[in-house]
Amino acid sequence: MTERTAVRRKALSVAEVFALPAMPDAWPDGAGACGGIGRTAWYELIAKGETPVPVIRVGRSLKVRRSDLLNFLGLQDQAAAEVESAASAEENGDAPGVEPGAPVALNQIS
Secondary structure (H helix, E strand, O other): OOOOOOOOOOOOOHHHOOOOOOOHHHHHHHHOOOOOOOOHHHHHHHHOOOOOOEEEEEEOOEOOOOHHHHHOOOOOOHHHHHHHHHHHHHHHHOOOOOOOOOOOOHHOOO
């Protein structure tokens, strides 16, 4: 009889969760964002419909929404602030990290 070993994924950091695409894979990304749930347990939760975030079938793939992960982790306000900050910088024509009103050298276009 072969020994069965569970594959465990480490929990993702906040920065890693923010770096995920809009629809990451349910395993390992979704499980990692939800605290590093092991692979076997994660797929059992999917089968029971008991995952902490909705799992969506896309063709043969299982995906989760990054927005659902952020809501589950209580990071939706932080994400909204980052989006608002980026939109504000874009509207003002200033790059993030550049002081508003800083002179721009237009003669350096390659």
